[in-house]
Amino acid sequence: MQEMMKKRALQLLQDGTVERVLAWKTGEFSYDITPAVFESAEEIEKDFVYDAFCAANLSKYLVALSKKEGKTLAFLKPCDSYSFQQLMKEHRVDRDNVYIIGIACDGKADADKIKDSGIKGIKNIADNGDKLVVETIYSESTELDKKDFLAERCLNCKSRKVVIYDEMIGENGEVLDSNRFDMVEKIEAMTSEERFEFWQNELSRCIRCNACRNVCPACTCEKCVFDNDASGIANKAAANSFEENMFHIIRAFHVAGRCTDCGECSRVCPQHIPLHLLNRKFIKDMNEFYGEYQAGEDLETRPPLVNFTMDDVEPSIVNEKGGKE
Amino acid sequence: MVFSYYPGCTLKTKAKDLDRYARISAEALGVTLEELPEWQCCGGVYPVAKDEIATKLSSVRALNSAGEMGNDLVTLCSACHNVIKQVNNDMRTDENIVLKVNNYLKLDKPYAGETNVLHYLEMLRDAVGFDKIKEKVTNPLTGVKIAPYYGCLLLRPGSVMQFDDPENPSIMEDFIRAIGAEPVSYSMRNECCGGYVTLENKSLAAKKSNNVLESAVSAGAQMVITACPLCLYNLNKNGSDYDIPVHYFTELLAQALGLK
Amino acid sequence: MQIEKKEFKPTIVAFCCNWCSYAGADLAGTNRLNYPADVKIIRVPCSCRVNPMFILRAFQRGADGVILCGCHPGDCHYTTGNYYARRRMTLLFSMLDFLGIERGRTRVEWVSAAEGAKFAQTMNEFVETIISLGENKRLEDLRCKK
Amino acid sequence: MENKQQLTEQILRMSGVNARKCMRCGKCTATCPSFDEMEYHPHQFVYMVEKGDIEPLMKSESLYTCLTCFACVERCPRNVEPAKLVEAVRLAVIREQGANHLKPQDLPELWDEDLPQQAIVSAFRKYSK
């Protein structure tokens, strides 16, 4: 896969189709991979990488890159393609300025899960198709089944279909029947007291590092309301204990109907707060109340929050259909 | 062109002609009809009630079996067609039925209405094309005035059957033209002949059949064609006020193709 | 031993659309229909002007309950405003419920300009609910583990 | 009374029909080919189910003279589907033990040699359990 991608990237760069390539390169560790923009063949030869740890959603970078002179080649996974199409829908990216190669995806590995399995001193993890080969500083090598170490979001993958592309590498997948709302349902089944405690336990860890916001492909505002002094709700440092709640609820509300459920927010959270559950709660509610809607699936369907029907459910539905009392 | 084929029990016994002529005609038209390996009687009437599950199973088995072979399913008898198409629609739209049927059948892959059901006439229209039939006709039934009899099962409910305009169908007329004959237009063609009560209530069945035939005869028909063994029986047996022959459409097709 | 109970006086914010509900509140006044002074009304042009931010802000600053009143669906002065408000509030309330916030603290009620009595009755009920729920702690406490 | 309500709900559930959609135009009855043989006509079926008068319908011969031709379903402007109500009431009757309308011993008398299988199969499916 990596080689095919690399080859195609070099071709397109060299024949002048694109000016730059948006992909991934290795960070500090082999399993710590960051998005990268390559502008020359040399850079690609040197750093280009694609493996089970290339988890980052690249679509957000195209907001800026697609405005640059010349085309950008972007490798988009299914998740990324939904986000990209959603950004198109919101006129945030210039489609004509992006050459998209869709890449098939069968799930990304979660390095933390490997660490949690008890392997100490990981030096390198190689992606070997179905297997992951872990080398430690103690010169041990362990072979693991990749499917046992998939990220949570990949276990509940909603779709393996790249929804927008110029060409595909690998065979395009299908929309899946996922169980992604299971956890939301589990929380709903808790009592109000238990839900409160669950979230208190989670949200109390928030350090307001803004990583969730900064990585989110739906959070592409020119200036976030929380950074804007004129908005009246800006806060650099929390003014009182309520601020984080407000931040997370408002953030989830602002992306409601636009969030494609790519799961980046939870992936990057250094405190491991399952922030995606807030988004999924909105998605689940919108699906149930207003009909199935998948952000980024197409360019036409009106998002539920800028739409209505005359016989929509009343807010009191929460009393009947909300979580346990 | 390959289709899975569901003949139904009547076609194996009393309506062998309907079946036989359909098969040889299909072959002549370049269509392969593969009879489903194991099919069971569809029950003859669509079980309307939402809580009828067991009575829908044989249809689902047939549908699933065709689906497993990757084929569209062709039916011929109007009743089978109606039952199987309606059950298929349930499997597409009624979650409760889908759940219960699949729980019961325990198929390798759950079935949810994926298979397409076609009536033999639809197959002629959409897969073969009436123009092509016209070309293949060696023995056109020139000048014969034929009244197409749709009855109720082929057409209704229109939203489910999607067979033709339920109030103003044209597929049989087009068929009649294709075999070189002349279709007779009469308004009772989509009214019931009373087939389902023929066992118990001969007088009602007779009244309904005669109404249909009266309308056809007064419009100048020389014969009536149908796709349904029950209609054929009923019109022949109970529609005794009018002495007009009733044939299966496949018989005329075979005749026109020079196969009879 | 007797514990002295301080009477709980809730703070309640009512957002009312200018055309129906605010007029309904005025009518309640004109007809001298009582409801507790704990309710303070903020006039907005339309229920669709109410940003979830305002509601959270009220809770943040110490409100114990927030209610939004607008024209009945179909009667919006701006034709469609309350339809959007309805969706927004449904989702917001569902989210607050999901976070374990008592669902009685938020409410939407459609009150027309002629429904003074309904306005007063709604406010009486709402205040009662809030008093039974007590002070709003959870939203504030969500972040602090005991 | 409670039984009456339960029965009504059962009929509505089995048929999947919303009888309240009926606007009493009578087109079902107008189009019914079996009108003369029916004691209660399609529009009466709908109205009586709506009112909860199921018992008289259960006793009626009309259950066995409906031709299941779906003309009323096709032509109802309101999507009420009267034929489905007839079927549901009939099922409510024949699902009772020993209440089969058609019994195998009746057959020889009704038999003739040209009778297609489907006539028998469908009659049993419709009239007995």
Add this chain to the structure above:
Amino acid sequence: MQKIGVFVCWCGSNIAGTVDVHAVAETLKKEPGVVFSTDYQYMCSEAGQNLIKDSIKEYGLTGVVICSCSPRMHENTFRKAAQSVGLNPYMVEVANIREQCSWIHKDMATATEKAVILGRAAIAKVHLNAPLTAGESPVVKRALVIGGGIAGIQTALDIAEAGFEVDIVEKSPTIGGKMAQIDKTFPTLDCAACILTPKMVEAAQQEKIKIYSYSEVDEVKGFVGNFSVKIRRKARYVNEDICTGCGVCTEKCPQKKVPNEFNLGMDNRRAIYIPFAQAVPKVATIDPNYCTMLKTGKCGVCSKVCTAKAIDYTQKDEFVEAQYGAIVVATGFNPISLEKYDEFAYSQSPDVVTSLEYERLMNAAGPTSGTLLRPSDLTHPKTIVFVQCVGSRCDGGDKGKPYCSKVCCMYTAKHAMLTREKYPDTDVYVFYIDVRTPGKNFDEFYRRAVEDYGVHYIKGMVGKVVPQDGKLKVQASDLLSNEQLHIDADMVVLAAAIEPDKTARPLATMLTASMDTNDFFTEAHPKLRPVESPTAGVFLSGMCQGPKDIPETVSQASAAAAKVIGLLAKDKLTCNPCVAHSDEQLCNGCSSCEKVCPYGAITYQDKEFRMPNRTVAVRRVASVNPAVCQGCGACTVACPSGAMDLNGFSNRQIMAEVDAICK
């Protein structure tokens, strides 16, 4: 920092009886920014207003808070007072301490405390108020009426009468619309042509009215007071200014087999035609689908016989661009297609007709010259069955229209009555579900049909029509006698549902006017603004807004005209300054706001922004047209970045009120 004055009104004892007004004034005096605070018996009185004015001058107040009755009562009074001494009226806020405080509380301490809090909230808001100036936009003193039926004609005549220019755009070669096809009108039975054609002539002769017949609206830009409209004048291949309407060409044209749409295809016209004798403008039009000359280049008969030399085979579509202050939609209706209802055998027998066809069969200018003959064999029908509600009151979707078409009950009664009057030996049956006759003299009319004319009204429906042996076998129900009827009829007349004209939907898109699911235009308010579209400057006339009969259509047409005249009478439009505005620096251009705007007030443009390092970035940003925005605020919440805000009710103002209340 604002300099705020607080004025607490006693309203006699209305407020002062329950609220300690003096204490309120004293407490509020301590609020930041408050430089003056007082109480007075009646703030709305002249003396009270003078107190406010004097204080503004004396203390140089930049903001005023009045604690008094509801702002719905006197906000305007106080704003005007402030304005008279040079303070921007939008710097005045009212705290409602009467309706929402003194009148509902009994305990003085409680009420006073609440009054203070309400006062504080108003003060907090005023701190963030900004002077607002109502914008102005010029008004083009000309109106456009789209559709030249009775609705459009009436609207145009009324507007012209008031002295304003009006253009009518009509898609067919003549104005007159459906009413021109109608024979008689209920409940008076006067002849439709006799009352319509004088109006058509009047419209043609009225100097202020210009009629663009055989024309369509292609494009609409602009907004209330200043629409720019592109009108396509379809080529009629006849020079309208020269043609005298003598009609010789329409008699000599060799192409005789063109279905005549005026008689609904029941007879033929020529390829060059004048739709009917009283057509306005009375000029010929060549039908390019049938004209041999246009299709093959061989013929030219009409050109040869035309003494005025008006024929021009080379004519092309022309475009007119014009400016209008207001647009009236009067696109009317059509009967639905009866394809889906063939149980009535409409496609199977020519003797099954729609009511509009029946209208033509009764009409002296119709295909049978007014003698009622059935189309199949031109014999007198002896038994006629009328079927009501065909395609109306259905379950929606494939079944038909969910609404009542409103006019069918009455015209069917009319047809039945006229038939019985002219041909007393005819049996007339009317099958009805309900007979709906709300209207002046309507029920009396229907009763006359039953009682005096012996029309058989039967509660029930027709289920099947079978053409057989020259008869139409009608099978129907009679619900009152619980019978199934079998009638051998000679004709069946179907009261087909009506639906909005197909041109309405694309037009609505052009106008950004909203429509309901049935493609009827929606009104700005169903009760209070029934002739206006929610889109400012667009008005509704006639059937395009919903089913209605001629008197209702004419009333609505005149009402729409009155609204247009009211608009055109102004030189400039003062806009409500409490409108939304977008901060371009913050706008993402995501279109969320545009989607929720009911007025189409938001547009987007690409704008250049200076970026760091002297680079320039182009971004799509929203802008609000203040002349169109009505200030609901839906967009402000849809906007995730907070770029969209509402003047007078800004995010910060509302949050300041929240803060003040929750403190």
